[in-house]
Amino acid sequence: MKIKVGVIYGGESVEHEVSIISALQAMNKMDQEKYEIIPIYITKTREWYTGEMLKDIEVYQDLSLIKKYGKNVVLYYNNGSYVLQKKSFPKSIVTDIDIAFPIVHGTNVEDGVLQGYLQSIGIPFVGSDVYGSVVGQDKVYMKEIWSGASLPMTKYVWFYDVDYKQDSEEVLKKVSKLKYPLIIKPATTGSSVGISVANNEEELIEGIDDAIQYDKKILVEEVVENLKEVNIAVMGNYEHQRVSEIEEVLSGNKFLTYEDKYIGGGKGKLKGCKTPVKGSSKGMASASRKLPAELDNKLKEEIEKVAVEAFKVLGSSGNSRIDFLIDEKKGKVYINEINSIPGSLAFYLWDAKGVNFTSVLDDMINIGVKDYKKRVSMVHSFDTNILKGFAANGGVKGMKGMKGKLR
Ligand SMILES: Nc1ncnc2c1ncn2[C@@H]1O[C@H](COP(=O)(O)OP(=O)(O)O)[C@@H](O)[C@H]1O
Ligand SMILES: [Mg+2]
The missing domain is CATH 3.30.1490.20 (ATP-grasp fold, A domain)
Structure with missing residues (x-):
């Protein structure tokens, strides 16, 4: 049986359109033999839609088409599975989903907001968890953490x-x-x-x-003066990491x-x-770049090492792009920022290393499954009789004695 992958994209973000491009590129390259791909599009007004038609880029030019022919849905946990249910009558379940694959960029989605929702309903999902996503969006958080790890920064x-x-x-x-x-x-x-x-x-x-x-x-x-900007992708989670080819952004x-x-x-x-x-129109994949970047071995190794460390200390997972600034005159490398869900999923950086987009997506899904297994294996609750104690004291009435103390 195929694994049902719900690709979630769009959302109320300035990078809404880029996310549509990244998601369509990915859906197009996902292994159809292995996965059943379910598009889940979040409009700029935060409504969720599904439907095969969403795989066609043309429909995004006219939102009324999506509203008319797409299915407006909610995603929630229902009797041991995760389902997309129609919001309008008849409120039927459209499909269940095995794993969510957020391909979103920017605030309100990539920054932990969407991941928080997915984590709270318990669905397995691809990419960084809430913590990794939050620190991957906020430049102050990421820099403070990197500075604690003594990574080179301006x-x-x-x-x-x-x-x-x-x-x-x-x-x-x-x-x-x-x-x-x-x-x-x-x-x-x-x-x-x-x-x-x-x-x-x-x-x-x-x-x-x-x-x-x-x-x-x-x-x-x-x-950083005498600037050369280079980017590298890191794939993995806190346990294992590997690096892509390095590009120079021109x-x-x-x-x-x-x-x-x-x-x-x-x-x-x-x-x-x-x-x-x-x-x-081609998203991040159409940037002009030198791939691989021209770098001497020493700088290349330093970038790879710092990228892995940066990914790890932020608790990132999946496939992130880490951007560097180089002062060419001084031969000094500075880490600039991480993109936890990069444009076009940075597939071109892997492609240059001989890993095609289909296997990048496959690897990302496998890591998402591993992360999920790890999450559920952790102890998140323990039995306590604290509520019983309250009942013995007269239930909620027992709270009366606490009046003013709980503020
Ligand atoms: N410290 C810096 N020195 C030189 N150029 C910088 C520096 N920080 C950012 N830039 C330039 O500004 C661009 C955008 O900054 P960045 O921190 O990457 O923000 P954004 O999240 O908007 O991409 C970079 O791609 C780079 O060209
Ligand atoms: Mg940037």
Whole structure:
């Protein structure tokens, strides 16, 4: 019998469209002999739809088609299985699901929100659990954890918007320990939203004012100069990890060019500094890149080693992409960020190593099953007679004596 894989994608995220592309690419490459693939699309307004038609990219151009012909469903635990049930009358069960496969990007989905739901109903699922997903989205959390593991990073500071609003001088004093140029980032947005570069305090203030519109947590870090950006994927979980080929991201808007244009010229906005991947029809797979990246063995080995360590200390699982910044002149490597569910699932990085997309998906599902088995094997509850004790004291009435103490 085939394993029923529910591929969950979309959601209320700025990377909604990229997620549709990544999910369709994956569904297309999943082993049809082994798996029955069930698309589960979350609209931007958080409604869940299923139906074969969702495998066709054309339908996403007209949401009314999905609303008319797709089945609006909920996913829940029902009598020992996980089911998709229609929300409208007749509220029939559409199908059961053996394992969920989230292919989502960005806030509200990739960041632990969706994983929390899946974990709370108990369904096996692919990828990082709640903890790994949360720390994989929040740049401050990930950096604090990596810094605890002594991984090489640019110097940074972070603060809350309230602290800045209450005492900006104190915050600026903290930032003044860093060397310009600086880069200002909201902690959780992604896609370069709200990111800017500052050459002096005036630009720094401007950058912070911009960033706090997007997030309550702000990160300021030193810019890596003579920049070469490289990415690598790590597959596994906390027990085993292996690495993909390394790519060099070549963007028309490469940071250096941008730096020439803006850091020299004043405003320092990084908008558009992103690689041209996001939003393009082939998703992350269509970025312009050098694959494999040209690196000497020493740097390559360092990147592989740091990537594995970074993946492990965050408690990541599945197939993540870890991005690095290299100062080419100094020959120094800095870890920048992790993407716990990368665009196009970074299949091209595995492909370059001779592992095709179908086996990447297979491996990811197998790891998800292993993680699930581990989760259920752990002790999550223990029998206690604490409630009995309450009953003996007169049940809920016994609470009366606690009045005021439980606050
Ligand atoms: N410390 C830095 N030095 C130089 N360039 C940086 C630095 N941090 C980020 N960048 C540039 O900004 C881009 C976006 O920053 P990143 O931290 O990756 O955020 P996002 O989550 O939006 O991708 C990077 O791809 C890189 O080009
Ligand atoms: Mg990035």
